[in-house]
Amino acid sequence: MNFKLIVGLAATLFLSTSGFGQSIHQLKKVDKPLVLASQGSFYVGGESSDQSFTELGSFGPAGHITINQMYVRYMVPQNVTGSPVIMIHGMTLTGKTWETTPDGRIGWDEYFVRNGFPVYIPDQVGRGRSGFNQAAFNRVRGNESKPQEQAPMWRFSDETVIPNFRIGDTTGIVHSESLFPEEALVELSKQAVPDVSMSLPNPNPTFKALADLSTDLNKATLISHSQSGSYPIEAALIDPEGIKNMILVEPGHCPTELKEEQLIKLKNIPTVVVFGDYLDQPTGVPHSWRTAYESCKIFTEELTQAGGKAEIWHLPEMGYKGNSHVLMQDKNNLQIADLLMNWLNKN
Amino acid sequence: MNFKLIVGLAATLFLSTSGFGQSIHQLKKVDKPLVLASQGSFYVGGESSDQSFTELGSFGPAGHITINQMYVRYMVPQNVTGSPVIMIHGMTLTGKTWETTPDGRIGWDEYFVRNGFPVYIPDQVGRGRSGFNQAAFNRVRGNESKPQEQAPMWRFSDETVIPNFRIGDTTGIVHSESLFPEEALVELSKQAVPDVSMSLPNPNPTFKALADLSTDLNKATLISHSQSGSYPIEAALIDPEGIKNMILVEPGHCPTELKEEQLIKLKNIPTVVVFGDYLDQPTGVPHSWRTAYESCKIFTEELTQAGGKAEIWHLPEMGYKGNSHVLMQDKNNLQIADLLMNWLNKN
Numbered sequence: 001m002n003f004k005l006i007v008g009l010a011a012t013l014f015l016s017t018s019g020f021g022q023s024i025h026q027l028k029k030v031d032k033p034l035v036l037a038s039q040g041s042f043y044v045g046g047e048s049s050d051q052s053f054t055e056l057g058s059f060g061p062a063g064h065i066t067i068n069q070m071y072v073r074y075m076v077p078q079n080v081t082g083s084p085v086i087m088i089h090g091m092t093l094t095g096k097t098w099e100t101t102p103d104g105r106i107g108w109d110e111y112f113v114r115n116g117f118p119v120y121i122p123d124q125v126g127r128g129r130s131g132f133n134q135a136a137f138n139r140v141r142g143n144e145s146k147p148q149e150q151a152p153m154w155r156f157s158d159e160t161v162i163p164n165f166r167i168g169d170t171t172g173i174v175h176s177e178s179l180f181p182e183e184a185l186v187e188l189s190k191q192a193v194p195d196v197s198m199s200l201p202n203p204n205p206t207f208k209a210l211a212d213l214s215t216d217l218n219k220a221t222l223i224s225h226s227q228s229g230s231y232p233i234e235a236a237l238i239d240p241e242g243i244k245n246m247i248l249v250e251p252g253h254c255p256t257e258l259k260e261e262q263l264i265k266l267k268n269i270p271t272v273v274v275f276g277d278y279l280d281q282p283t284g285v286p287h288s289w290r291t292a293y294e295s296c297k298i299f300t301e302e303l304t305q306a307g308g309k310a311e312i313w314h315l316p317e318m319g320y321k322g323n324s325h326v327l328m329q330d331k332n333n334l335q336i337a338d339l340l341m342n343w344l345n346k347n
Numbered sequence: 348m349n350f351k352l353i354v355g356l357a358a359t360l361f362l363s364t365s366g367f368g369q370s371i372h373q374l375k376k377v378d379k380p381l382v383l384a385s386q387g388s389f390y391v392g393g394e395s396s397d398q399s400f401t402e403l404g405s406f407g408p409a410g411h412i413t414i415n416q417m418y419v420r421y422m423v424p425q426n427v428t429g430s431p432v433i434m435i436h437g438m439t440l441t442g443k444t445w446e447t448t449p450d451g452r453i454g455w456d457e458y459f460v461r462n463g464f465p466v467y468i469p470d471q472v473g474r475g476r477s478g479f480n481q482a483a484f485n486r487v488r489g490n491e492s493k494p495q496e497q498a499p500m501w502r503f504s505d506e507t508v509i510p511n512f513r514i515g516d517t518t519g520i521v522h523s524e525s526l527f528p529e530e531a532l533v534e535l536s537k538q539a540v541p542d543v544s545m546s547l548p549n550p551n552p553t554f555k556a557l558a559d560l561s562t563d564l565n566k567a568t569l570i571s572h573s574q575s576g577s578y579p580i581e582a583a584l585i586d587p588e589g590i591k592n593m594i595l596v597e598p599g600h601c602p603t604e605l606k607e608e609q610l611i612k613l614k615n616i617p618t619v620v621v622f623g624d625y626l627d628q629p630t631g632v633p634h635s636w637r638t639a640y641e642s643c644k645i646f647t648e649e650l651t652q653a654g655g656k657a658e659i660w661h662l663p664e665m666g667y668k669g670n671s672h673v674l675m676q677d678k679n680n681l682q683i684a685d686l687l688m689n690w691l692n693k694n
Contacts, residue, residue, distance in 0.1 A: 023563050024421075029385045033425045036381040039457065040374060040447035043537040048505075056502045057541070060511070060632045063504025066536040071443065074371075078380045094476045096418065100387035110386065128476045129441045131540030134500035137484060141497055147488050153481035155403045157410025158395075164407070189413040190390040193478030194404070216370050285407045 027104040034114060035078040043069040043130075044122070044209040044216075054142035055135035068201065070209035071095075071129035074120045075109065081116030082344060083244050084217040086210065090226025091252075092154055092195040094128030095121040097225060101329045102184035102191070108223075108328045111337050117344075120213065120220070124228065125205045132196045151199035158189050164285050165325040166278040175278065177322035179330035188326070197227075203234065210235035214242030221245040221344060226252055226325065229292075236266055245347055246271040247340055250325050253292050254299035260306070267308035270347045272340070273300060274313045276323030276330075289325070309347075313339075374451040381461060382425040390416040390477075391469070391556040391563075401489035402482035415548065417556035418442075418476035421467045422456065428463030429691060430591050431564040433557065437573025438599075439501055439542040441475030442468040444572060448676045449534035455570075455675045458684050464691075467560065467567070471575065472552045479543045498546035505536050511632050512672040513625040522625060524669040526677035535673070544574075550581070557582035561589030568592040568691060573599050573672065576639075583613055592694055593618040594687055597672050600639050601646035607653070614655035617694045619687070620647060621660045623670030623677075636672070656694075660686075 046069030053062045073095060087108065089097040098121055099107040112119045123130040139145040156164065159172060167182070168174035174182045197204070210231060214220040221244050222232035229251020236243045246269055248254070254273065258266070273296040279289045293314070300310035315323050315336070323330050330336070393416030400409045419433075420442060434455060436444040445468055446454040459466045470477040486492040503511065506519060514529070515521035521529045544551070557578060561567040568591050569579035576598020583590050593616055595601070601620065605613070620643040626636045640661070647657035662670050662683070670677050677683070 024389065024560075025563070027385070027387060027389060034383040034386060036383065038374070038376045039381060039422075040451075040453065041443060042371065042374060042447055042451070043534065046533070046537050048533075051502070051504065056504060057499035059499065059501040060503055060507040063506035064536075065502050065504055065539065066533060069537040073446075075386075096388055096476055099420075100389055104389070106387065123476070129443055129470070129540065134502060134541035137497065137500050137541075140487060141494050141499060143494060147490060147494060150484065150488055152404035152406065152488060153484050154406040155398070155412050155481060156407055157398065157403060157412055159410035160407040186393070186395075186413060187390065189411075190393050190416040192412065193476065194481035194484075213371075216372070 027100060028106070030106055030114070034110065036113070037076045037078045037080070039075045041071065041073040043071055044213050045069050045205060049133065049135070051135055054144055055138050057134065057138050058142070067133040068125050068205040069130060070125050070206060071123045072120050072213065074118065075113045076118040077113045077116055079116060080118060082341070084118040084120060084220040085112050085223060086120045086122065086213060086220050087223045088122055088210065088225065088228040088231055089124065090228050091197070092156055092192045094123045094191070094193055096191050097326070098328060101181065101333065102187035103181035105333070108333065108337050111334055112341070115341055117341070120217070122206070122209070125209060126196050126200050127193055132199060136199060151196050153194035153196055155192055155194060158185070160284055161188065163281065164283040164287065166276065166281060166289065167324045170282050170284045175322065178324060179322040179332050180324040180326065181329070181331060188329070207231060207234040208238055211239040211242065215239060217242065219244040221247060223247040223249060224251065225249045225328070229253065230255060233266065236269055237262055240265045240269060243269050245269060245344060248273040248296065249327065250275055251292060251296055252287070254296035256295050256298040256302070258302060263303060263306035263308070266303055267306050269308070271300065271303060271308065271310040272313060272343055273311070274327070274336070274340070275315065276325065276327045277316045277321055374447060375453070377453055377461070381457065383460070384423045384425045384427070386422045388418065388420040390418055391560045392416055392552060396480065396482070398482055401491055402485050404481065404485050405489070414478070414480040415472050415552040416477060417472050417553060418470045419467050419560065421465065422460045423465040424460045424463055426463060427465060429688070431465040431467060431567040432459050432570060433467045433469065433560060433567050434570045435469055435557065435572065435575040435578055436471065437575050438544070439503055439539045441470045441538070441540055443538050444673070445675060448528065448680065449531035449538070450528035452680070455680065455684050458681055459688070462688055464688070467564070469553070469556070472556065473543050473547050474540055479546060483546060498543050500541035500543055502539055502541060505532070507631055508535065510628065511630040511634065513623065513628060513636065514671045517629050517631045522669065525671060526669040526679050527671040527673065528676070528678060535676070554578060554581040555585055558585040558589065562586060564589065566591040568594060570594040570596060571598065572596045572675070576600065577602060580613065583616055584609055587612045587616060590616050592616060592691060595620040595643065596674065597622055598639060598643055599634070601643035603642050603645040603649070605649060610650060610653035610655070613650055614653050616655070618647065618650060618655065618657040619660060619690055620658070621674070621683070621687070622662065623672065623674045624663045624668055
């Protein structure tokens with residue numbers, strides 16, 4: 001039972017080279033229609049950048065482009081019963097994280113909408129449909145700057161994802177109780193795009209974009225994941241007014257040395273941090289999920305001491321075993337969503 | 348009337364630097380709810396690539412990643428009355444092209460769904476949520492190859508977009524009869540992402556992905572735009588079986604020297620090519636829309652002579668004046684969509 005992989009990994013990788021990964025007929029439908037008051041997309045933020053011919057990829061005359069905008073897709077249910085929810089993806093990923101799961105089940109985006117919550121899904125500035133500032137790369141290509149002046153473009157290898165996303169161990173063997181749909185590992189691999197976070201301005205424009213979007217929505221819940229784990233906190237430190245709740249799903253770390261004036265900004269925002277199983281397993285990269293968990297434990301304790309309402313959930317201790325780092329895609333993803341919506345409805 | 352810009356351009360560019368471009372309250376709602384049988388996203392194609400530590404951005408151990416997959420978002424209406432439609436965007440853009448317009452009106456994606464057509468919106472391989480192969484860029488950064496071995500990343504400047512998208516002239520003055528929502532030019536600018544088409548394998552994996560998706564959908568209409576203008580033809584030449592109709596919106600060019608065996612593959616696919624206004628104006632770049640139009644005229648004539656059913660529409664000759672290159676975002680976008688849906692329903 002414990003040895004489904006590596007053979008399984010090789011098989012799914014092989015399938016992918018046949019050139020057609022997933023048939024639409026593998027996507028599962030919900031019987032009840034989805035009734036939307038509205039859906040669509042728009043951008044938050046952005047700024048004009050004056051760029052040279054070389055910086056534009058030697059394409060057309062020099063001039064201005066817009067950079068640092070954040071793409072957002074949204075769905076508003078016909079019967080709204082909850083406050084808006086913004087779901088922010090993690091490293092090397094896009095808003096796809098929250099959509100149809102790798103094995104074709106409905107994602108948290110649709111499930112929250114079906115439960116009365118308007119849902120807003122950004123692509124972080126620098127990735128997916130938000131784009132990134134290509135100027136530094138083209139300057140290097142045009143011999144106007146040194147290769148080291150262009151940012152690295154990060155991707156996780158499939159071999160890294162299995163242990164680091166706590167789906168299996170460092171040898172590629174999937175945990176016998178893993179709730180990640182193992183047969184769809186190659187579909188998870190397809191979700192990744194180059195991550196040029198190192199090329200972004202400091203602070204990351206996504207923080208302000210999230211604060212602005214929350215304010216525009218007149219109180220929204222921010223749900224973050226992994227790399228974006230602390231983004232709701234960063235957004236709240238810019239402007240807490242629009243933020244109703246914070247849900248940090250598997251944050252890569254939590255801030256543990258917040259100043260008093262920062263805690264004051266955060267304390268009126270009910271917060272929950274959620275972690276899945278296998279926190280102590282080796283990840284194969286210089287990152288420990290146990291350390292991440294412990295930092296978030298300190299964060300929630302400090303926030304509580306400051307008068308805030310903050311919880312941390314370790315799912316195995318609550319009876320949910322086998323959840324991976326991408327628990328919004330695990331087989332019990334809707335069950336975990338139910339826990340969170342119950343918590344939201346109580347606040 | 349003719350002199351709304353350059354002042355207008357400066358004003359919109361200035362607005363964008365305030366850090367918050369568009370409020371959700373500017374988005375227009377349709378009164379009637381949107382009733383979907385299903386919605387979601389998935390990937391078509393993709394292949395495994397064995398990459399080194401450097402190629403992965405020096406992030407984690409070396410290993411495999413998936414590249415060349417095509418992201419597709421879809422909406423299927425509850426009452427399906429038409430066959431599936433796949434809408435493919437153009438150069439430096441993403442699937443956003445077909446979504447909410449820059450000034451917040453509903454896009455062709457939702458409008459086709461509201462009229463009974465299941466709609467599938469890909470991001471071309473190499474852009475947006477489909478990602479791209481970052482290896483060559485990281486090899487340059489790691490001094491493993493020369494700067495010229497990484498592809499250029501193309502962006503159009505805002506100053507280029509106005510004449511080349513035929514919204515205004517080369518001095519930035521918007522045409523007095525332009526149907527593009529001029530006040531939203533900065534929102535159009537935000538739609539652009541770096542285009543790394545030059546780094547893609549040859550043939551472009553998007554061609555086969557479109558053919559495979561069409562086959563999987565058991566007869567789909569391919570709607571293309573600009574750079575992707577000829578992609579439906581490329582997909583049909585790989586496998587015409589799944590392709591029901593082809594709609595080429597403002598293709599950058601059409602093939603004019605197809606061989607007999609190629610025309611035989613295409614002739615059972617009813618085809619329409621659509622062009623907007625201002626074909627003869629200077630574009631400010633080495634591209635002539637009149638030349639593009641003429642090549643498509645030859646293409647439709649050759650296809651007709653081979654026994655096919657092919658039309659070319661020049662909208663001003665049909666009474667629709669003022670349409671830009673991005674006519675799916677112009678103020679009469681739904682009117683143009685109606686013309687196309689009528690044509691589809693007749694086939």
